[in-house]
Amino acid sequence: MSREVRDNFSDDINSTFxxxxxxMIQPLRDIQTAQGATLEDSTTVPLSFGNDxxxxxxxxxxxxxxxxxxxxxxxxxxxxxxRFLHNQSTNNIQSLQPGQGCDSVFVSSTARTIxxxxxYVTEDAVLILVSPNRRQMLIDWLDRYIFPMDRVxxxxxxxxxxxxxxxGPQSHQLLESLGITPLTDQxxxxxxxxxxxxxxxxxxxxxGLTTTGYTLIVSVDHAVSIWKTLIGSGAIAMxxxxxxxxxxxxxxxxxxxxxxxxxxxxxxxxxxxxxxEKGCYIGQETIARLNTYKGVKQKLWGLKLEAPVTVGxxxxxxxxxxxxxxxxxxxxxxxxxxGYIRTKAGGKGLKVKVGTVEGEVIEVPFLTHPAE
Numbered sequence: 001m002s003r004e005v006r007d008n009f010s011d012d013i014n015s016t017f018x019x020x021x022x023x024m025i026q027p028l029r030d031i032q033t034a035q036g037a038t039l040e041d042s043t044t045v046p047l048s049f050g051n052d053x054x055x056x057x058x059x060x061x062x063x064x065x066x067x068x069x070x071x072x073x074x075x076x077x078x079x080x081x082x083r084f085l086h087n088q089s090t091n092n093i094q095s096l097q098p099g100q101g102c103d104s105v106f107v108s109s110t111a112r113t114i115x116x117x118x119x120y121v122t123e124d125a126v127l128i129l130v131s132p133n134r135r136q137m138l139i140d141w142l143d144r145y146i147f148p149m150d151r152v153x154x155x156x157x158x159x160x161x162x163x164x165x166x167x168g169p170q171s172h173q174l175l176e177s178l179g180i181t182p183l184t185d186q187x188x189x190x191x192x193x194x195x196x197x198x199x200x201x202x203x204x205x206x207x208g209l210t211t212t213g214y215t216l217i218v219s220v221d222h223a224v225s226i227w228k229t230l231i232g233s234g235a236i237a238m239x240x241x242x243x244x245x246x247x248x249x250x251x252x253x254x255x256x257x258x259x260x261x262x263x264x265x266x267x268x269x270x271x272x273x274x275x276x277e278k279g280c281y282i283g284q285e286t287i288a289r290l291n292t293y294k295g296v297k298q299k300l301w302g303l304k305l306e307a308p309v310t311v312g313x314x315x316x317x318x319x320x321x322x323x324x325x326x327x328x329x330x331x332x333x334x335x336x337x338x339g340y341i342r343t344k345a346g347g348k349g350l351k352v353k354v355g356t357v358e359g360e361v362i363e364v365p366f367l368t369h370p371a372e
């Protein structure tokens with residue numbers, strides 16, 4: 001099969017998945033539209049509920065509710081599931097017990113980033129929350145490494161589920177008001193199947209950002225009921241525009257922006273997702289060599305800017321290119337970006353120019369950069 005035919009085939013599959021999920025999720029979209037949601041062009045993702053300032057405030061002092069159902073959810077089952085996934089990504093998956101989870105990065109054989117994902121280990125499967133634009137790519141990628149002797153079953157269960165994130169310091173109290181307390185003070189990605197008004201919901205620690213919160217996975221058939229319950233319990237609906245703002249403010253790297261064939265997870269500041277003791281996995285040799293010989297030549301940083309700039313613009317010091325801008329957002333009060341900067345050029349506090357715009361390198365909480 002030619003590359004062109006494969007690409008067209010993949011596009012057809014993605015279109016079919018998108019149409020199917022759009023149809024199944026439509027009752028939820030109808031409710032959200034009635035609540036003031038504006039949908040993004042050519043997608044069914046709520047862009048804004050017309051309350052951006054209120055939603056931001058909720059993430060800081062209350063609780064916001066973000067619909068992440070356009071993200072992908074993969075399920076890996078059968079006897080070899082942990083061993084198989086352990087060999088495919090950067091974290092120590094085999095050490096996880098049911099009810100535990102972690103973030104892990106899928107990388108190429110040369111350690112180039114594919115996606116930052118979250119694993120949830122259950123009694124009989126592993127659920128993987130993947131970025132919206134990596135769903136089919138990772139299905140194809142994982143399927144490529146399943147051999148006849150592997151006892152592994154791979155399913156895309158995105159269409160059957162809705163995914164919500166509670167974001168903000170009052171997330172604990174909201175869940176407690178619904179009778180859910182076992183996850184308080186538990187480690188990141190700890191999860192449990194609970195019932196909310198007699199509806200089965202998997203609740204996991206972590207909002208997908210550094211802000212306190214939880215991620216909920218529920219059958220798409222019950223998405224409307226759970227959404228209404230969470231809103232009725234005090235959560236403020238939040239659109240994808242604010243999610244994008246928060247991810248840039250906090251430094252969460254995203255596929256096709258910070259996670260591309262140009263960068264590895266050490267450069268992307270995702271050290272917390274990497275086990276250096278786990279042994280062989282795809283890309284392991286390159287990552288181990290970079291760590292051992294201090295070979296990280298560029299690092300992802302936040303940028304505080306004085307004016308709007310275009311993604312892809314060169315970052316310079318004294319007219320010498322030291323990096324590239326990968327994301328940009330204009331908030332109500334400032335201009336912020338993310339960009340890769342050469343390690344030797346410096347880090348926090350470095351004064352730069354992005355194009356003709358003055359800027360300063362800042363730390364962002366999602367990323368880790370160990371001292372050289």
